[in-house]
Each structure stands twice: as C-alpha cells, then as structure tokens.
Amino acid sequence: xxxxxxxxxxxxxxxxxxxxxxxxxxxxxxxxxxxxxxxxxxxxxxxxxxxxxxxxxxxxxxxxxxxxxxxxxxxxxxxxxxxxxxxxxxxxxxxxxxxxxxxxxxxxxxxxxxxxxxxxxxxxxxxxxxxxxxxxxxxxxxxxxxxxxxxxxxxxxxxxxxxxxxxxxxxxxxxxxxxxxxxxxxxxxxxxxxxxxxxxxxxxxxxxxxxxxxxxx
Ligand code: GLU
Numbered sequence: 344x345x346x347x348x349x350x351x352x353x354x355x356x357x358x359x360x361x362x363x364x365x366x367x368x369x370x371x372x373x374x375x376x377x378x379x380x381x382x383x384x385x386x387x388x389x390x391x392x393x394x395x396x397x398x399x400x401x402x403x404x405x406x407x408x409x410x411x412x413x414x415x416x417x418x419x420x421x422x423x424x425x426x427x428x429x430x431x432x433x434x435x436x437x438x439x440x441x442x443x444x445x446x447x448x449x450x451x452x453x454x455x456x457x458x459x460x461x462x463x464x465x466x467x468x469x470x471x472x473x474x475x476x477x478x479x480x481x482x483x484x485x486x487x488x489x490x491x492x493x494x495x496x497x498x499x500x501x502x503x504x505x506x507x508x509x510x511x512x513x514x515x516x517x518x519x520x521x522x523x524x525x526x527x528x529x530x531x532x533x534x535x536x537x538x539x540x541x542x543x544x545x546x547x548x549x550x551x552x553x554x555x556x557x558x559x560x
Contacts, residue, residue: 344541345379346372346373346376346377346378346541347373347378347379347538347539347542348369348370348372348373348378348379348381348540348541348543348544349369349381349382349383349535349540349543350369350370350380350381350382350404350409350411350544351382351383351384351385351531351534351545352366352384352385352400353385353386353387353388353391353392354384354385354392354393354397354400355388355391355392355396356396357399357400357403358400358403361546362400363407365544365545365546366404366407366409367407367409368544369542369543370409370410372542372544373542379412380409380411381411381412381413381538381540382401382404382411382415383415383416383417383418383534383538384397384416384418384419385418385527385530385531386418387418387419387524387525387526387527388524389419392419397417401415416534416538418525418530418534421530421534422525424533424537425525425530428529429486429518429519429525429529432488432518436489437488437489438488438518439467439468439486439487439515440467440470440478440484440485440486440487441463441466441467441484441485441486441487441515441517442478442479442482442484442485443463443466443467443485448461448463456512461514462513462514463487463514463515463516465514465515467487468487468489468515482521483521484521485517485519485520486517486519487515487516487517487518488515488516490509490510490513490514490515491509491510492508492509492510493508493509493510494506494508494509495507495509499550502550505550516528
C-alpha cells in the first residue's frame with residue numbers, strides 16, 4: 344500500500360513542542376515508507392487561527408527540514424466541500440438541529456464519562472418540525488449527527504485495538520456550530536478521506552474523537 348501521512352496543525356499560536364513531535368513522527372513514518380507527506384492548515388475557526396500563525400508554522404517546518412508534497416489546503420477556504428458532505432449526511436437523515444446552550448450541555452445533571460467528557464443527552468434529537476420552527480425564532484442551531492447504535496473498532500499503532508459503542512461513549516456530536524463554522528470532526532474526516540491519507544499521527548488528546556468513515560460516495 345502506498346503510504347500517505349499528514350500533519351494538520353490548528354494555528355492558534357506558534358508551533359509548540361507537541362506539534363514538532365507530532366510532525367516529526369508523522370514525517371519520519373511516511374518518508375521511511377517512501378510515502379507522501381501532506382501539510383494541511385486546520386484554521387476552521389479563523390478568529391482563533393489567523394494566517395500569521397499559519398505562516399510561522401510553515402516557516403518553522405521548512406527550517407526543521409520537514410518537507411511536504413503538493414499544495415497546502417486551508418480548511419477556512421473549503422466550506423463548499425464540507426457543505427457537500429453535510430448535505431449527504433442530511434439526505435441520509437443523519438443530522439438534526441440542536442438548540443442547547445453550552446451551559447445546559449455541561450450542567451451537573453448531564454451524564455459524564457469517567458474522563459469528564461459529556462455524552463449528549465439527546466435533548467433535541469426528536470423535536471417536531473413545529474418545535475424546531477419555534478426554537479429557530481430565538482436561537483440559531485448547531486448541527487448534530489445522530490449516531491447509530493453501533494460499536495466501532497480500529498487499531499491504533501500505539502494503543503492497539505480501540506472499541507467504542509457510539510451511543511454510549513460518543514453520543515450525537517456537533518459537525519457545524521451555530522455560527523456556521525464547521526467542526527473539526529467533520530472537516531478532518533472529509534479532508535483525510537479525500538486526500539487518501541493512510542496513516543494519522545496525532546496527539547493522545549484526540550484518540551477518542553476519531554473514526555474515519557468510508558467517504559467513497
Ligand atoms: N488540527 C488538530 C490540532 O492541531 C489536529 C488534527 C489531527 O491530527 O487530526 O490539534
């Protein structure tokens with residue numbers, strides 16, 4: 344199999360040691376397999392991720408000698424692509440609008456997993472069209488995926504086999520914020536899928552947030 348690795352920083356600041364380690368390991372792994380190595384700037388949240396920080400990260404990578412193949416895609420310029428995949432999910436009946444406030448989501452009564460993450464309680468899962476219309480008058484909704492009752496398993500190169508029951512350990516998650524900005528969870532999967540990425544090296548903090556679906560639609 345032809346290896347395609349990638350480094351996909353969110354430029355919310357200057358490169359830090361965690362980024363350097365991640366980039367170095369991803370680059371070494373791809374290059375030692377004679378594979379391609381891609382660089383993608385994950386600047387979906389343009390307020391937090393200005394172009395000036397992206398430029399500095401790119402300069403630092405050049406200085407470190409970590410080279411990449413092809414053009415650098417900026418996620419902030421790919422809204423139309425994410426909208427296409429959002430439409431596909433909507434057509435499949437997998438999306439619904441969510442009007443919950445951040446405070447409501449993190450209320451003490453919300454179910455918390457042992458690591459402190461909150462599984463969405465499904466408050467807006469089954470709103471009627473009338474209820475949705477009524478709520479829309481007061482607040483713009485975020486968009487959530489209705490996860491199926493399914494257990495997924497993948498093998499991580501460091502942690503081994505990882506299994507998660509979507510409804511219990513992940514819950515319905517947001518793919519687009521109420522201000523229209525797409526969430527990392529959708530964009531990263533679309534971009535990795537479309538660019539044919541075969542291996543991902545990323546921080547441990549993201550271990551539980553990722554499962555790549557088949558994007559061949
Ligand atoms: N953009 C993410 C970050 O900088 C990492 C993305 C990924 O590796 O999937 O934290």
